[in-house]
Amino acid sequence: MDFYQTDLSQLHNDLVNKKISASELTKATFDHIKANDDQVKAFLTLNEDAATKRAQEIDDAGIAADQLVSGVPLAVKDNILTKGLTTTAASKILENFNPVYDATVVDKLNQAGFINVGKTNLDEFAMGSSTENSAFFTTHNPWDLTRVPGGSSGGSAAAVAAGDVLGALGTDTGGSIRMPASFNGVVGMKPTYGRVSRWGIIAFGSSFDQVGWLTRTVKDNAYLMALIAGNDKHDMTSSLKEVPDWAAHLNDDTSVKGLKIAVPKEYYDDLNDDVKKVVKAALDHLESLGATVDKVSLPRTKYGVPAYYILASSEASSNLQRYDGIRYGFRAKDAKNLDEVYVKSRTEGFGEEVKRRIMLGTFSLSAGFYDAYFNKAAKVRRLIAQDFDKVFENYDLIIGATGATTAFKIGAEIDDPKTMYMNDVLTVPVNMAGLPAMSVPAGFSEKNGMPVGLQIIGKPFDEQTIYNAGYVFEQTTDFHKKAPKLGGQN
Amino acid sequence: MASKITEQQVEHVAELAKLEFPKDELGKFTTQLGSIIDMFEDLTAVDTDGVEPMTSATDRVNVMREDKAVKATKEETEALLKNAPDEDGGYIRVPVIIDESEDGE
Numbered sequence: 001m002d003f004y005q006t007d008l009s010q011l012h013n014d015l016v017n018k019k020i021s022a023s024e025l026t027k028a029t030f031d032h033i034k035a036n037d038d039q040v041k042a043f044l045t046l047n048e049d050a051a052t053k054r055a056q057e058i059d060d061a062g063i064a065a066d067q068l069v070s071g072v073p074l075a076v077k078d079n080i081l082t083k084g085l086t087t088t089a090a091s092k093i094l095e096n097f098n099p100v101y102d103a104t105v106v107d108k109l110n111q112a113g114f115i116n117v118g119k120t121n122l123d124e125f126a127m128g129s130s131t132e133n134s135a136f137f138t139t140h141n142p143w144d145l146t147r148v149p150g151g152s153s154g155g156s157a158a159a160v161a162a163g164d165v166l167g168a169l170g171t172d173t174g175g176s177i178r179m180p181a182s183f184n185g186v187v188g189m190k191p192t193y194g195r196v197s198r199w200g201i202i203a204f205g206s207s208f209d210q211v212g213w214l215t216r217t218v219k220d221n222a223y224l225m226a227l228i229a230g231n232d233k234h235d236m237t238s239s240l241k242e243v244p245d246w247a248a249h250l251n252d253d254t255s256v257k258g259l260k261i262a263v264p265k266e267y268y269d270d271l272n273d274d275v276k277k278v279v280k281a282a283l284d285h286l287e288s289l290g291a292t293v294d295k296v297s298l299p300r301t302k303y304g305v306p307a308y309y310i311l312a313s314s315e316a317s318s319n320l321q322r323y324d325g326i327r328y329g330f331r332a333k334d335a336k337n338l339d340e341v342y343v344k345s346r347t348e349g350f351g352e353e354v355k356r357r358i359m360l361g362t363f364s365l366s367a368g369f370y371d372a373y374f375n376k377a378a379k380v381r382r383l384i385a386q387d388f389d390k391v392f393e394n395y396d397l398i399i400g401a402t403g404a405t406t407a408f409k410i411g412a413e414i415d416d417p418k419t420m421y422m423n424d425v426l427t428v429p430v431n432m433a434g435l436p437a438m439s440v441p442a443g444f445s446e447k448n449g450m451p452v453g454l455q456i457i458g459k460p461f462d463e464q465t466i467y468n469a470g471y472v473f474e475q476t477t478d479f480h481k482k483a484p485k486l487g488g489q490n
Numbered sequence: 491m492a493s494k495i496t497e498q499q500v501e502h503v504a505e506l507a508k509l510e511f512p513k514d515e516l517g518k519f520t521t522q523l524g525s526i527i528d529m530f531e532d533l534t535a536v537d538t539d540g541v542e543p544m545t546s547a548t549d550r551v552n553v554m555r556e557d558k559a560v561k562a563t564k565e566e567t568e569a570l571l572k573n574a575p576d577e578d579g580g581y582i583r584v585p586v587i588i589d590e591s592e593d594g595e
Contacts, residue, residue: 338585
């Protein structure tokens with residue numbers, strides 16, 4: 001099964017009308033993954049036996065007309081807990097970890113009857129922008145196997161781009177859904193902070209982390225997002241706001257006429273020429289469809305990266321203290337006392353990037369540096385959020401590039417953490433403010449043929465306006481229909 | 491703010507974070523951290539006088555749950571213990587932390 005040939009609604013109709021059974025679909029999905037994944041390496045774990053059994057159960061029970069994802073194969077990023085199915089966060093420290101409960105998002109999808117085909121690769125503990133920091137292997141970009149898929153949800157993005165699945169769950173702490181979506185030519189939505197429960201997500205930066213979907217189409221994304229959103233008594237930061245039926249509003253009447261779009265010069269002026277050309281054409285296109293497009297400024301954008309890396313690393317250093325070699329996960333063999341259990345297990349179990357961030361966080365929070373680093377960054381975070389508020393007083397959406405470049409070559413930036421961090425300059429401010437934002441395929445670079453993403457940022461809890469604009473853009477262009485040819489022939 | 495972090499500082503922070511860096515890696519790691527911390531210094535250019543720090547973007551505050559214990563089933567306990575690096579008789583086993591030979595000296 002190559003999911004470039006269909007979408008969620010069509011697939012559901014085929015299942016209900018018995019053109020295909022869930023079992024046949026599941027088998028075809030695994031056949032496709034096995035044919036591709038030696039090259040792409042999107043999956044850390046395949047869930048074939050359980051998925052096959054589940055598909056049979058669903059076929060036996062029958063699929064009702066209102067069960068949109070029943071029998072539909074989807075993938076899950078490997079930092080999201082799945083009961084009985086190994087969950088590693090791509091870390092050696094959790095190599096053999098077998099969760100005893102499902103994350104709320106997985107629980108909701110199970111109730112909706114999805115088929116979990118497997119767990120996708122990521123940067124260890126979701127820390128990275130390229131999926132090169134996985135403790136196990138690097139995922140390759142299906143559009144050009146010598147390039148990175150972006151990160152940290154690189155496995156999920158590559159699985160969707162390779163046509164393995166229609167949708168895969170990702171997490172976004174500083175751009176980890178949107179950047180890989182941009183690099184792989186797929187749709188990636190980070191909802192408003194609090195929209196989706198974080199219970200059962202392996203914590204990185206708790207005040208930033210949010211779960212969302214990578215999909216091939218905007219409407220599929222809206223359908224799937226509604227399934228996982230909503231208040232959860234297990235997550236005290238999850239919002240009580242009602243979850244709208246976003247997909248129901250995406251139809252022939254959806255329009256961008258009169259929509260007021262702000263384009264921050266920081267999200268446009270400093271782009272590479274080839275990316276800028278694609279973004280300019282996308283903005284001109286939205287204008288031709290009746291939107292108004294004005295240049296604005298988000299003056300503190302450049303401070304987003306340093307402030308984010310202080311705050312997110314501080315939260316990471318605190319969240320990752322639980323990996324102590326005692327109750328679960330890796331324990332160093334030759335530890336002779338308690339302190340050695342902690343130090344040796346953590347030193348041997350964590351990869352380089354994770355250690356770097358724990359160190360940055362511990363440093364920023366340590367005596368004598370707290371005010372100069374952590375507290376200063378938290379104040380800058382407030383100012384960045386206020387800059388967004390100010391623009392949203394006069395505009396419906398903020399639109400610009402998702403990343404300043406297209407996917408880079410594997411290994412090109414791995415020894416230069418500072419350059420790697422700067423890749424996130426256009427995505428982290430959104431997480432600082434907790435806003436919803438989506439990357440949609442906007443075209444291809446003339447220079448290297450790689451996909452370019454358009455980032456659409458909305459007001460808090462206004463995912464609908466983002467989906468509407470993304471849908472209209474997608475329906476009036478054909479970038480999302482172009483499939484990569486594995487082997488680098490693009 | 492100090493603009494450069496020293497190897498001694500890195501060793502101190504590593505101790506706080508329960509991590510260890512071999513001597514031959516310490517130099518490289520110190521240089522990388524120094525370069526990132528230099529980037530943090532950019533924030534000094536932002537005027538934050540009178541600005542309240544922002545530590546979360548949630549629209550909810552002080553949500554409490556009932557403090558109620560839930561008894562785990564035998565199967566749940568067994569599944570949990572399977573994830574422990576070492577267990578014995580339903581307990582998680584750890585290396586001895588008290589060296590009795592030095593006791594009472």
